[in-house]
Amino acid sequence: MRLRALLETDLLGLRLLGGEDELDRTVRGVMTTDLRDPSRYLSGGELVLTGLAWRREPGDSERFVRILTAAGVAGLAAGEAELGSVPEDLVVACAQHRLPLFSVVEDVSFASITEHVVRQVSGERAGDLAAVVERHRKLMTAGPAGGGPEVVLDLLGSDLDLPAWVLSSTGRRIAGPSAPGPSPEPPSAVRAELAGELLGALRTGRRGPQRVTAANGAVYSLFPIRGGESGDVRDTVLSDWLLAVAADAGDWPEERLDLLRGVTQLIAVERDRRDAARTVRRRLAQEVLELVQTGAPPAETAARLRVAAPVLLPGLGSAPHWQVVVARVEWGFTGNGENGHNGETAPAGATDGGIPGGPVAQALLEEILVDPDATGPELSDRIAVAYTGEEAVALVPLPAGPDSAEGDDAAANGLSLDAGLHADTLLAAVREPLTRGLDGDGRITLGVSAAVPSADGLRGALEEARHARRVAAARPGRVCAAGHQELASHVLLLPFVPDDVRRAFTARLLDPLREYDRRHRAELIPTLEAFLACDGSWTRCAARLHLHVNTLRYRVGRIEQLTGRELSRLEDKLDFFLALRMS
Secondary structure, eight states: OBGGGGGGOGGGOEEEEEOGGGTTOBOOEEEEOOOSOOGGGOOSSEEEEEOSTTOSSTHHHHHHHHHHHHHTOSEEEEESTTTSSOOHHHHHHHHHTTOOEEEEOTTSOHHHHHHHHHHHHHHTSOTHHHHHHHHHHHHHHTOGGGTTHHHHHHHHHHHHOOOEEEEOTTOOEEEOOSSOOSSOOOOHHHHHHHHHHHHHHHHHTOOSOEEEEOTTSOEEEEEEEOOSOOSSGGGTTTTOEEEEESSOGGGOOHHHHHHHHHHHHHHHHHHHHHHHHTHHHHHHHHHHHHHHHTTOOHHHHHHHHHHHHHHHSTTOOSOOEEEEEEEEEEESOOSSOSSSSSOOOOOTTSOGGGOOHHHHHHHHHHHHSSOTTOOSGGGGGGOEEEEETTEEEEEEEEOSSTTSTTHHHHHHTTOOTTTOOOHHHHHHHHHHHHHHHHTTSEEEEEEEOOOBSSGGGHHHHHHHHHHHHHHHHTSSSSEEEEEGGGGGSGGGTGGGSOHHHHHHHHHHHHHHHHHHHHHHOOOHHHHHHHHHHTTTOHHHHHHHHTOOHHHHHHHHHHHHHHHSOOTTSHHHHHHHHHHHHHO
16 A cells, blocks of 8 residues: 555544655555664564654654664654654654654554554455455454464465464464464474574564574474564563464565564454453462462462462362462573672662563463463463562462363373472473573573462462572573472572682592593593492492492592592582582
């Protein structure tokens, strides 16, 4: 469609403020933004809608318009709600850069303009493209009865021969074609790879679509599905959805790229609808969290849980057990630890750039606390997530026993009482893609509690999960998790030993052995590790190392001679064990 066509529809509330000579420009899409620099999300030909929240002083207008012009946008429409009218400096900047400028009256929503532009642009496509987009619009705007993302993906496959899947930020399958097609669904490892690729692209500002040759040899084109517009990509990048299309978009005509971008906008409507549906669960979780943190009587917390349980596990006859997961997302992270001896983090209370960490961690937990092999968006509805300060807290209900109404389904999704959520399993499922989304300046730490059977144990479970998260935070890595099992062993203590103490302790015990191994090509360190792993058993250790017992005795004797310790003494064994763990 042409820009001038926008002025022919009175319901859009658009008034031309400048650029009359440029109204024959072609509009290929629409984008709503209040980012100071939205260039990473622009591909050219868009009508940009803005509420002017990016403007803090008159000089900002020229910079903003210059960025839009360089990106090749068709025109700019500014809302009057923020400032009452479009500022003169923006009018001047648009005239200087020959960018058509419209004002949008306060009582017309950007969503109405977006829907109109998408419909008109789609209507001008030839043949099947126009028909597909119109069918998408009708189905998605009809609400849940329209069939949701699955119907849209079926149309892409049947009408355009484009197999596609909607994935979460960790690669979990949200939606896909209802029937198998010629292109098989990517396996879980490939889905995680695709999610990581797109997260990394968004964080580094690479323009899409991203074209990826995955580990399975297939080529995919990736499109972000973004919800409500954010002032910073870090607000949502860890929890956004993506559209993975089994095709190479490198040689696609612009019309087909516009079609796929329109599809992502329509799926984003469904995403926003389901986000809104989480409001009740979030409120219930917030109320329970406040009761637990303030030390409310267990009976009061139990009463609140009885209200929450039917919402979280509909149809469950008996009261569930509960597990607590605590998460923290930090931006501006420069090291490997939380307590100073392994690195530095952003100041407490706000992450780098003033990004609140609590809401980011809340949205992240709602996405990742579902088995990556489970399909559908509704499974995350079993989990209630609240946040306090920079920390998000998830209440995960577990069926009270294997005979409960949903025991089989829960077990299939990794949520049975016997198994529950395990930190290492959770970490393995999310580490790769989320590390890409952190892009070297962010960090995620997770702590997982044991399951508790009633409200009496919730406060202890919360503290347990918080302790486990602090253990995870003391470890190296961008994405770290720890579980309750680790709080009853030396693992809880070792991460908090300062680096200088670690170095001194390990050097005193192990450096003589390392030096001897280097000079004589001996294997005293591996021998020591094997001897301790075999609980000091000469026979088992010799068999493990494929040595004669006399050779083993000679090596152990040399270890004792070089260190002045005796491996027959429990205290010395313990010192060696800790030194090896800390080295």
